[in-house]
Amino acid sequence: MKKIKIAQIGAGHDHATAAISTLKLQSDIYDLVGYAVVDGDEPVYDNNQGVYEDVKRMTVDEILNYPGLDAVCIETEDRRLTEYAIMAAEKGLHIQMDKPGGIDGDEFDRLIDAVESKKLVFHTGYMYRYNPAVLKLKQDIAEGKLGDIISVEAQMNCIHGIEKRNWMGNYPGGMLYYLGCHMIDLVYSIMGEPEEIIPLSCSSGLDGTTAKDFGMAVFKYKNGVSFAKSTAVEIGGFERRQLVVCGTKGTVELKPFEWLGGECPGVFSPQTTGVREIFDENWHAKGEYHDTAVYGRYDAMFRAFAEYVSGEKQNPYNYEYERELHKLILKACGR
Secondary structure, three states, X not given: OOOEEEEEEOOXXXXXXXXXXXXXXXXXXXXEEEEEOOOOOHHHHOXXXXXXXXXXXXXXXXXXXXXXXXXXXXXXXXXXXXXXXXXXXXXXXXXXXXXXXXXXXXXXXXXXXXXXXXXXXXXXXXXXXXXXXXXXXXXXXXXXXXXXXXXXXXXXXXXXXXXXXXXXXHOOOOHXXXXXXXXXXXXXXXXXXXXXXXXXXXXXXXXXXXXXXXXXXXXXXXXXXXXXXXXXXXXXXXXXXXXXEEEOOOEEEEOOOOEEOOOOOOOOOEEEOEEEXXXXXXXXXXXXXXXXOOEEOOHHHHHHHHHHHHOOOOOOOOHHHHHHHHHHXXXXXXX
């Protein structure tokens, strides 16, 4: 594979340091030419400048007009993601853009129209799509191993301080928009379009916040109810992140979704996922449990983007999927 010449626009997204770190580690497939900081990035960038020390700082215009540039990675603060992605699309650059894609549905539609008209790779930062346990689970679902799927329960919880929780007030749905979008992506990719969406996000009121730091939405389907939950006020919540898929032939539970640590040279943020599979109707069946091999949280995602740009593989998440997912997220957030 010819190296992909890439630059990063933005340093304000929570995944910005992970993106730049992964691009540097994947020097076998990426030629990282530089990065740009835009307005709104400062709170995150100022705390992580060391990550960028050995990468050239550029302006956005310098990046967009860089000779021979193939792609950009958009990592601005959430509200400006789509704005800069549209600029890149207008220059004919392939796009890796972090999730979920801004709070303006019309602007996101314009982005999808732009990348589709130019036949550009458009790839979003939903890293769980490349989690090995998720990939195996989806394969089992496609092969009918779980039977007809009744429900998906997806949780991504943690605990944040008051400053971060107040920041969530900038977004519809608060925590559900900020992190719950990952869980909505999983529900949608497995269950498809729901018959009804019931937004349930609210504010815990803790420390005087009015932001929706307790995020949740329910999705009604013909055969059952699924939900996505993401809270910022749960002690131990990170270790209780989970995905549960229940079918007529079996249930699979991924928990803990992210065990951090382990030996995995050359990747950023190594981790494993716990997997429990139950295919026994006995009420007391414990099923079989195992941990996945250690993998990099972002490694497969960025390698896949390079394969899509080079034409070696086709992105399974097409333009229309991303368009409809964004609409679903905004609806789930009460927009």
